[in-house]
Amino acid sequence: MRRRLNEPGTIAKALILLGTIRTEEGDHEDGVEALEESVAIARAHGDPAVLNFAVSHLIWATVNARLYARTRELGEEALSKMKDDASVEGRPTVLGSLGIAALRTGDYAEAASRFAETLELFAARGDPVGMLEQIESIAAVAAVAGEPMSAARLFGAAEALEEARAIRIERLYVTLRQDAVTGLRKELSEAELRAHWQAGREPTLEAAVDLATEVAARVAREEGE
Numbered sequence: 001m002r003r004r005l006n007e008p009g010t011i012a013k014a015l016i017l018l019g020t021i022r023t024e025e026g027d028h029e030d031g032v033e034a035l036e037e038s039v040a041i042a043r044a045h046g047d048p049a050v051l052n053f054a055v056s057h058l059i060w061a062t063v064n065a066r067l068y069a070r071t072r073e074l075g076e077e078a079l080s081k082m083k084d085d086a087s088v089e090g091r092p093t094v095l096g097s098l099g100i101a102a103l104r105t106g107d108y109a110e111a112a113s114r115f116a117e118t119l120e121l122f123a124a125r126g127d128p129v130g131m132l133e134q135i136e137s138i139a140a141v142a143a144v145a146g147e148p149m150s151a152a153r154l155f156g157a158a159e160a161l162e163e164a165r166a167i168r169i170e171r172l173y174v175t176l177r178q179d180a181v182t183g184l185r186k187e188l189s190e191a192e193l194r195a196h197w198q199a200g201r202e203p204t205l206e207a208a209v210d211l212a213t214e215v216a217a218r219v220a221r222e223e224g225e
Helices: 002-006 008-024 028-044 048-064 068-082 091-104 108-125 128-144 148-164 171-187 190-200 205-224
Strands: none
Touching (some): 008 048, 028 048, 091 128, 091 171, 128 148, 128 205, 148 190
């Protein structure tokens, strides 16, 4: 037992767990620190499975901590290793985190593209939580990229589907929604916001995914020009 506890792989996994818990609790500095250590240990001891796991968790922790330069650095490195293998477990986390970093730093075309790709991966896996978090993300980028009515409809759809399925999304996506709604109230009257939000509550999950994909493509195209 003592030897197992001293093995680098075991230590790295323990640090991943600690860092993830700290991040979920909102202690971002300690979360990032623990996960950076886990990545360093996994790199030093050449364990690719543990390294990929640690890196994907670290990327999520850095975007929660608003360390967007580090998110981009780690995310691009991770994607270059994953290449086009959509089956890689951590790929949606990496893509979604890069999308949030792009959104928060004003690159709306990249954000929309990243969120759309992440949504496609979650849809292929039949993961409703992942799909709804990406619908929320696309709504958030639409809200700041000149698509306030689409944003309101998507937020309404996500809210209704989360309620119907008793789904709780990650705290970071709740923050994205709150920030976006603050902006929407400057673009739309309360009556307009309420009407579009309510209209969005009607679609099925499949219809919401289709709408989000359409909106993301439009934002990526228009913001990329």
